Amino acid sequence: MQAGRPSLFLSPDFLAPRQPPSSPRKTRPCPPRSSPPRPLRSPVRGASLPGRSAGRPLVSFPPQEWAGWRRHSSARPPGRLPRLPPACRQNARVKRAEGVSDVRVPTMVWVSRALLRKYGSFIDDLRIYVKGGAGGMGHPRYGGEGGKGGDVWLVADGRVTLKQLKQKYPQKRFVAGNGAHSSVAALKGSKGKDCEVNVPPGISVVTDDGKLFGELYKEGDRLLVAHGGLGGCLVSNFFPTKGQKHLIHLDLKLIADVGLVGFPNAGKSSLLSKISHATPRIADYAFTTVQPELGTIEYPDYKKITVADLPGLIEGAHKNKGHGHKFLKHVERTKQLLFVIDVSGFQLSSRTPFRTAFETVVLLARELELYKEELRAKPALLAVNKMDLPNAQELLDKFMEQLQKPEDYTHSLSAEMIPDVLVKFKEIIPISAHTGEGLEKLIPCIRKVIDEEGHSSLPTMGCREVHAATVLAFLSGTAALSGLIAAALLPNWRQMRLCTFNKNEKNVTVYTGLWIKCARFDGSKDCVIYDTEWYTAVDQLDLRVLQFALPTSMLTTVLALFLCLIGMCNTAFITTVPNIKQARCLINSAGCHLVAGLFFLLASVICLTPSIWVIFHNQEMNKKYEPVFSFDISVYIAIASAGGLLFTAILLFLWYCACKTLPSPFWQPLYSHAPSVHSYASQPYSARSRHSAIEIDIPVVTHSS
Ligand SMILES: Nc1nc2c(ncn2[C@@H]2O[C@H](COP(=O)(O)OP(=O)(O)OP(=O)(O)O)[C@@H](O)[C@H]2O)c(=O)[nH]1
Numbered sequence: 001m002q003a004g005r006p007s008l009f010l011s012p013d014f015l016a017p018r019q020p021p022s023s024p025r026k027t028r029p030c031p032p033r034s035s036p037p038r039p040l041r042s043p044v045r046g047a048s049l050p051g052r053s054a055g056r057p058l059v060s061f062p063p064q065e066w067a068g069w070r071r072h073s074s075a076r077p078p079g080r081l082p083r084l085p086p087a088c089r090q091n092a093r094v095k096r097a098e099g100v101s102d103v104r105v106p107t108m109v110w111v112s113r114a115l116l117r118k119y120g121s122f123i124d125d126l127r128i129y130v131k132g133g134a135g136g137m138g139h140p141r142y143g144g145e146g147g148k149g150g151d152v153w154l155v156a157d158g159r160v161t162l163k164q165l166k167q168k169y170p171q172k173r174f175v176a177g178n179g180a181h182s183s184v185a186a187l188k189g190s191k192g193k194d195c196e197v198n199v200p201p202g203i204s205v206v207t208d209d210g211k212l213f214g215e216l217y218k219e220g221d222r223l224l225v226a227h228g229g230l231g232g233c234l235v236s237n238f239f240p241t242k243g244q245k246h247l248i249h250l251d252l253k254l255i256a257d258v259g260l261v262g263f264p265n266a267g268k269s270s271l272l273s274k275i276s277h278a279t280p281r282i283a284d285y286a287f288t289t290v291q292p293e294l295g296t297i298e299y300p301d302y303k304k305i306t307v308a309d310l311p312g313l314i315e316g317a318h319k320n321k322g323h324g325h326k327f328l329k330h331v332e333r334t335k336q337l338l339f340v341i342d343v344s345g346f347q348l349s350s351r352t353p354f355r356t357a358f359e360t361v362v363l364l365a366r367e368l369e370l371y372k373e374e375l376r377a378k379p380a381l382l383a384v385n386k387m388d389l390p391n392a393q394e395l396l397d398k399f400m401e402q403l404q405k406p407e408d409y410t411h412s413l414s415a416e417m418i419p420d421v422l423v424k425f426k427e428i429i430p431i432s433a434h435t436g437e438g439l440e441k442l443i444p445c446i447r448k449v450i451d452e453e454g455h456s457s458l459p460t461m462g463c464r465e466v467h468a469a470t471v472l473a474f475l476s477g478t479a480a481l482s483g484l485i486a487a488a489l490l491p492n493w494r495q496m497r498l499c500t501f502n503k504n505e506k507n508v509t510v511y512t513g514l515w516i517k518c519a520r521f522d523g524s525k526d527c528v529i530y531d532t533e534w535y536t537a538v539d540q541l542d543l544r545v546l547q548f549a550l551p552t553s554m555l556t557t558v559l560a561l562f563l564c565l566i567g568m569c570n571t572a573f574i575t576t577v578p579n580i581k582q583a584r585c586l587i588n589s590a591g592c593h594l595v596a597g598l599f600f601l602l603a604s605v606i607c608l609t610p611s612i613w614v615i616f617h618n619q620e621m622n623k624k625y626e627p628v629f630s631f632d633i634s635v636y637i638a639i640a641s642a643g644g645l646l647f648t649a650i651l652l653f654l655w656y657c658a659c660k661t662l663p664s665p666f667w668q669p670l671y672s673h674a675p676s677v678h679s680y681a682s683q684p685y686s687a688r689s690r691h692s693a694i695e696i697d698i699p700v701v702t703h704s705s
């Protein structure tokens with residue numbers, strides 16, 4: 001077998017940790033004859049599975065043995081059965097010739113073949129070579145300095161996967177450009193071209209010797225992995241230095257809020273498919289899931305929680321048995337663990353012991369603990385699945401009893417299988433992923449635990465944030481509008497103080513507003529002149545402009561407030577899902593807050609500019625005529641109102657930017673169906689994401705027998 005290619009056959013000890021290859025074998029041995037019968041035919045009597053063996057079973061297999069092959073078999077393994085390795089085929093032929101009908105095919109061969117068929121094309125660990133560009137030569141005669149070599153950067157980009165990266169750059173070499181040499185024309189050589197490698201977010205960069213280089217968590221994160229060499233200069237005798245070079249591993253670890261942890265066949269994928277729109281593969285055999293898959297639970301207040309369906313763990317996963325490390329590493333970054341167990345227990349194969357539900361919990365806790373102790377600290381929920389099976393209630397009662405006093409029931413396990421600390425579950429919820437029973441309790445519970453812990457890997461904006469931002473914008477906008485109205489109505493834009501030297505006369509102050517002029521004698525509150533045609537007088541252009549500017553500003557503000565109001569009414573003040581039509585065009589559209597913010601900004605500018613002009617215009621008038629003009633309180637009010645409008649606009653812009661960068665549901669399509677259509681829950685939680693599963697790359701598995 002060629003090294004580096006996925007094997008076509010795996011021996012049953014595939015699940016054992018990889019050992020250095022011993023002496024090469026020419027033929028692959030058939031698994032021991034002690035293994036129990038395994039079917040190659042469909043459980044349906046007489047029906048043969050599609051594929052090359054269709055119509056001509058390789059081996060026959062009594063139906064009653066099939067029944068014992070998998071517990072609670074409800075689904076036929078999909079697709080064609082794998083071809084047996086030559087040695088086994090030969091063995092089977094001989095046995096058939098001898099009249100032995102029940103030639104046994106080990107479960108793990110079948111499982112491993114199925115696993116590899118899918119597993120081989122996914123990557124979550126890629127080893128690449130990075131090299132910074134060399135510096136340019138200096139110029140000894142003129143003292144010129146060579147350009148610096150380009151650097152190699154890793155840039156997190158959600159649109160790429162490691163598989164794409166590998167396909168695009170099969171050489172897996174990333175070399176930055178060299179710096180330019182110094183020349184007479186350009187004594188300082190230009191810098192070499194940087195090399196940017198787009199990698200998926202969630203990457204840990206590890207050197208060949210296991211040293212952590214850095215991590216790229218979110219879109220746009222950058223990491224410098226190889227510096228370019230320095231250009232030749234006087235210090236280096238005009239000789240350049242070479243760029244750094246490294247062999248690094250891009251290790252992809254899943255970033256999700258909740259990780260589904262359990263033994264194979266517990267119903268993890270079934271559960272994910274029920275609570276989200278993800279469509280993981282579900283089948284009645286172990287290791288159906290061989291690549292982690294993500295689904296998203298969406299709550300009525302638009303909070304989203306990502307759930308990762310991880311491949312099943314087996315005993316010894318912490319020692320990398322069954323590729324345990326590759327699966328367990330994805331648990332590391334989840335914020336919450338959701339243990340899923342089969343209420344009736346689990347048995348991987350007839351050669352491995354049967355484990356009760358209680359034992360599976362104990363073993364899972366031990367595996368996690370041995371893999372990384374920190375995992376113990378993660379909040380955990382326990383979903384006891386398959387409650388629709390007969391006797392499930394009795395088994396559950398027993399299981400609960402065992403959990404109360406675990407030390408009394410661990411005698412069936414050896415000492416090294418018992419965890420130092422049994423996981424403390426925040427909640428134990430009996431469910432049936434089949435019928436949907438218990439999910440109405442589980443879904444809010446997941447949310448509650450995430451909220452309590454106060455961290456979600458995907459920061460989301462819920463109703464409260466929307467409420468706060470729009471209410472604050474609405475209030476400050478309303479206050480600014482009131483200010484504008486007051487400024488427009490008060491006759492206090494300009495004062496003209498007329499003093500007299502006649503002792504019998506009193507001084508007069510003329511107050512000019514936008515619409516009226518009022519002259520008052522000192523000590524009197526009554527207007528002696530009430531002139532609504534004041535603007536016919538010369539040199540009042542600034543106030544004439546304000547006559548148009550302020551109403552325009554007010555109208556614009558009203559429009560912006562209207563947008564805010566509708567947004568608020570459709571989000572914060574109702575508990576049900578907002579009217580989809582309105583929400584789409586107003587709240588849900590990225591333009592809504594942007595437009596409202598732009599209106600506020602416009603209103604602010606329209607009001608502010610002529611208001612400031614009044615101040616300068618007064619100075620000019622004082623110079624031109626007598627120094628009797630001064631501005632009045634309306635100017636202050638107008639400028640303060642413009643400031644308020646500007647603040648509102650900034651608030652909405654910030655909110656817009658936050659929404660654009662955060663994965664807020666307000667910028668994505670809303671539900672396409674009402675939440676109540678879900679068969680399993682009539683409660684307000686929709687729990688159905690509009691996202692389908694996100695594919696996660698998994699490493700290529702190469703095994704030689
Ligand atoms: N009766 C019953 N069967 C269930 C339930 N949930 C899952 N199953 C069945 O159990 C089998 C395994 O389900 P999966 O969802 O593939 O299990 P898994 O834990 O993802 O398995 P792996 O991917 O191998 O780790 C399938 O045949 C499901 O139909 C349930 O609530 N009740």
Ligand SMILES: [Mg+2]
Binds near residue numbers: 282
């Ligand atoms: Mg699965």
